[in-house]
Amino acid sequence: MQSILLTPLTSIEISGADPARLAELRRTGVDHGGNPMEPFVDAGGGWPLRCCLADSRPGDALAIVAWAPFEWRGPYAEVGPIVIHAEPCGGFASDGVPPQFLKRRQLVRPYGDDRRIAYDHVVIVDPDGSLPEVLADVLSRDGIEVALVRNVLAGCYSFTARRRSEPSSSTSPASGAENPDHEAQEPDVSARRAGPAA
Numbered sequence: 001m002q003s004i005l006l007t008p009l010t011s012i013e014i015s016g017a018d019p020a021r022l023a024e025l026r027r028t029g030v031d032h033g034g035n036p037m038e039p040f041v042d043a044g045g046g047w048p049l050r051c052c053l054a055d056s057r058p059g060d061a062l063a064i065v066a067w068a069p070f071e072w073r074g075p076y077a078e079v080g081p082i083v084i085h086a087e088p089c090g091g092f093a094s095d096g097v098p099p100q101f102l103k104r105r106q107l108v109r110p111y112g113d114d115r116r117i118a119y120d121h122v123v124i125v126d127p128d129g130s131l132p133e134v135l136a137d138v139l140s141r142d143g144i145e146v147a148l149v150r151n152v153l154a155g156c157y158s159f160t161a162r163r164r165s166e167p168s169s170s171t172s173p174a175s176g177a178e179n180p181d182h183e184a185q186e187p188d189v190s191a192r193r194a195g196p197a198a
């Protein structure tokens with residue numbers, strides 16, 4: 001779990017699939033839908049991975065698994081497909097929103113502390129680089145506990161965003177050597193073959 005400082009906005013934390021629950025899934029070989037994990041070797045690369053929030057490379061051992069990206073249970077705790085590395089991969093190790101998501105249209109679906117979708121705060125974000133700022137704004141609103149970012153068309157889970165728990169001091173973006181991803185210009189992989197959660 002990493003964080004990004006967005007001044008003067010709210011500081012947010014980004015995470016993918018929870019590492020402990022991911023380890024349990026890999027250990028048991030059974031996903032959150034009760035299905036057996038069926039690893040395969042990626043031929044072409046470009047699958048959007050939720051274990052490390054990167055795109056896969058040719059030769060990676062992957063699996064498509066049913067996943068509930070919630071720390072709680074209830075009628076709003078949906079289970080849906082994600083793509084993961086079939087073996088431990090080191091998880092998410094970058095600062096802030098992974099750059100590939102800045103160039104993909106995304107659905108921001110916030111949840112309240114009542115564990116329901118906060119319907120009035122759901123928003124679609126265009127691929128214009130504004131996703132970190134939108135997330136910081138949404139997460140600063142009263143009663144919003146967490147926001148799940150999802151693919152617009154398919155609705156598949158992309159990643160989780162939360163407010164940082166500790167107060168943050170003001171930091172100039174111009175000195176943002178700690179946030180290289182925020183302005184990174186990586187090739188858009190959307191033209192490549194993409195999985196169901198692209």
Ligand SMILES: [Zn+2]
Pocket residue numbers: 049050051052053084085089090091
């Ligand atoms: Zn991974």
